[in-house]
Every structure is written in C-alpha cells, then in structure tokens.
Amino acid sequence: MHIADILSRDSVTTSFEFFPPKNDAGWDSLFHVIADFERMQPSFVSVTYGAGGNTRTRTHELVVRLKTQTKLDPIPHLTCANHTKEDIENILTQYAQCGVSNILALRGDAPIAGSTASDFPHAADLVKFIRQFNSRGTHSDPRGFGIGVAGFPEGHPDTPNTLVQMDHLRAKVDEGADYICSQLFFDNSAFIDWQERCELAGIRIPVMAGIMPITSIAGLKRMAELAGGTRFPAKLLRAVKRCEQDAAAVERVGIHWATEQCMALLDHGVRGIHLYTLNKSEATQAIFQNLGIQTSSQLRQP
Numbered sequence: 001m002h003i004a005d006i007l008s009r010d011s012v013t014t015s016f017e018f019f020p021p022k023n024d025a026g027w028d029s030l031f032h033v034i035a036d037f038e039r040m041q042p043s044f045v046s047v048t049y050g051a052g053g054n055t056r057t058r059t060h061e062l063v064v065r066l067k068t069q070t071k072l073d074p075i076p077h078l079t080c081a082n083h084t085k086e087d088i089e090n091i092l093t094q095y096a097q098c099g100v101s102n103i104l105a106l107r108g109d110a111p112i113a114g115s116t117a118s119d120f121p122h123a124a125d126l127v128k129f130i131r132q133f134n135s136r137g138t139h140s141d142p143r144g145f146g147i148g149v150a151g152f153p154e155g156h157p158d159t160p161n162t163l164v165q166m167d168h169l170r171a172k173v174d175e176g177a178d179y180i181c182s183q184l185f186f187d188n189s190a191f192i193d194w195q196e197r198c199e200l201a202g203i204r205i206p207v208m209a210g211i212m213p214i215t216s217i218a219g220l221k222r223m224a225e226l227a228g229g230t231r232f233p234a235k236l237l238r239a240v241k242r243c244e245q246d247a248a249a250v251e252r253v254g255i256h257w258a259t260e261q262c263m264a265l266l267d268h269g270v271r272g273i274h275l276y277t278l279n280k281s282e283a284t285q286a287i288f289q290n291l292g293i294q295t296s297s298q299l300r301q302p
C-alpha cells in the first residue's frame with residue numbers, strides 16, 4: 001500500500017525492520033517467527049539493504065517472500081552509494097513489477113576512495129531519481145513509489161554542523177520524500193527537540209521514531225558502532241551495568257527502557273514508531289505486551 005494511504009489509514013504507524021538473512025538457518029529462524037510479527041499487524045515492515053549492494057539479491061528475495069507469503073507489507077531500503085543510474089533503474093523496475101509500493105531511499109556508507117564511482121553522491125539524488133522514475137508511469141500505481149528517507153536526531157557523523165545537516169534533510173524533502181524514519185535513539189528529548197527543529201526548517205512530512213531495544217551487552221556495543229553519535233544516557237547504562245552478568249536481566253532492562261520510550265512518545269503524539277527487530281520477535285512482542293496491546297491498531301484508539 002502506498003505510504004500516503006497507510007498514513008491516512010493509521011493515525012499512528014507501527015513498523016518493524018528486518019535484515020535479509022545470510023544463510024538457510026537465518027531464513028528458517030525468521031520465517032519461524034513471522035506469524036508473531038503478523039499477529040501484531042504493523043502498518044508496514046522494512047527490509048535493509050547491504051551497503052554498496054552486497055545484499056541486493058537477498059533484500060529483493062526477502063521483500064518478495066514477505067509480500068507473497070505473509071500478511072506483511074514490505075518496504076525495501078535502497079542505498080545508492082556505489083550504484084550507477086542503470087543499477088538503480090533495474091532495481092526499481094523489478095520492485096515495480098512485483099507491486100512493491102514504497103522505497104526507503106538512502107545513501108548508505110560513503111563510497112570508499114578509489115571504489116566504483118556512484119552516480120548518486122547523496123540520498124537526495126536518489127529521491128530525485130525515484131521521482132523521475134515515478135513520472136514515467138512504469139509503476140502500476142499512478143503515483144509511483146512512495147518514498148521514505150533517513151533522519152538523524154542526534155546528528156550524522158559526516159556533518160558536524162547541525163544547521164547544515166538540517167538543510168540536507170530539507171533537500172531530501174524538497175526532492176519529494178513522503179516520510180522520514182529516524183535513526184535509533186535512547187533519549188526521547190533528543191528526538192523531540194530534533195522534531196521541533198525539523199518543523200522550524202519547514203519540514204512537514206511525517207516523522208517516525210526509530211526504537212531499538214537493547215537485548216544484550218554485545219548488541220549495545222554494536223549499536224554504538226552502527227549508530228555513531230547516538231547518546232546512551234547514564235541512567236540506561238547504570239541500569240544495564242547493574243545486571244551485566246545476567247543476560248536475561250539485561251534484556252528485561254532494555255525492553256523496559258524501550259517501552260518507556262514508546263509510551264512517552266505516544267503521549268507526545270508521535271506519528272509513527274519503527275522498531276528495529278534484528279529478525280527476532282520476543283522483544284517486539286514484549287514491548288507490545290507492556291504497552292497493553294496485541295495489535296498496532298489498538299494504539300490508534302482515542
């Protein structure tokens with residue numbers, strides 16, 4: 001379903017993020033729990049794309065399997081670094097043929113010096129290209145693909161100047177993005193302040209909050225690496241440190257923190273919550289349970 005239709009149906013969206021499994025065991029374990037995710041009835045799910053295209057086939061395969069074998073509505077991520085216009089055109093044509101309605105348009109990691117030149121220096125260039133693709137009428141939906149872009153409440157490491165960074169976010173919106181999905185964060189005040197700064201910059205499209213529950217100490221360290229610049233509040237680190245020898249307790253603390261974040265964001269009128277699942281259903285289910293809901297639609301009741 002086109003994101004504009006999802007947004008007009010769901011006053012608060014919920015979405016879950018998956019990555020394409022690397023091997024048969026990974027595929028089996030994801031599809032073993034897929035019914036858990038279906039039962040929660042998210043507005044949509046999204047599927048990551050390996051930087052530089054190293055998961056190109058697997059991302060496509062997972063999107064097609066989710067679309068044809070489940071009740072979930074998948075949005076593929078697409079990174080443009082190290083891709084030519086022809087590469088992107090081919091990928092978009094394939095998704096259009098499969099009836100995929102939306103794309104999350106990203107740059108991905110910056111091209112490594114000396115590697116294949118990219119036709120797309122920044123995500124805004126990809127958004128523009130998708131809009132041009134849409135205007136050619138290749139997609140069965142006359143609107144073409146709905147387009148999401150990434151936003152960074154606590155800044156993006158490549159652009160320390162936050163005013164300039166906001167200009168770059170605005171450029172993606174001006175090129176035609178329909179929604180923004182945020183980088184994960186643990187401090188709601190950072191997200192809320194950034195949302196206000198987006199408004200001040202004239203950004204009016206919906207912003208979805210990226211929430212990733214900590215489920216292990218190793219996971220916490222990996223998050224700090226992947227989401228460079230994300231602040232881990234002392235209160236959260238103290239709570240994790242207290243129980244670091246007890247894996248189950250660490251997971252409980254992480255889920256509790258993520259639940260509190262979701263509750264406060266919902267109270268604050270957040271437009272959408274995007275949960276990074278790492279292909280496991282337990283933490284997402286526990287957050288729903290803590291929120292007192294079984295399905296996403298219950299979040300939308302007054």
Ligand SMILES: Cc1cc2nc3c(=O)[nH]c(=O)nc-3n(C[C@H](O)[C@H](O)[C@H](O)COP(=O)(O)OP(=O)(O)OC[C@H]3O[C@@H](n4cnc5c(N)ncnc54)[C@H](O)[C@@H]3O)c2cc1C
Pocket residue numbers: 047048049050051052077078079105106107108109110121122123124149150151156157158159164165168172181182183184210
């Ligand atoms: C929700 C979400 C999902 C993600 N999914 C994936 C994924 O599936 N696969 C993956 O590899 N990565 C993924 N990422 C990571 C993302 O690709 C990287 O963080 C990347 O470095 C930034 O991507 P972007 O789309 O925001 O790029 P851009 O918007 O191009 O921004 C990248 C940097 O360039 C700067 N910039 C933008 N325009 C200009 C300009 N005109 N001149 C100078 N500087 C400029 C920006 O300020 C920023 O610092 C995801 C991130 C988020 C938040």
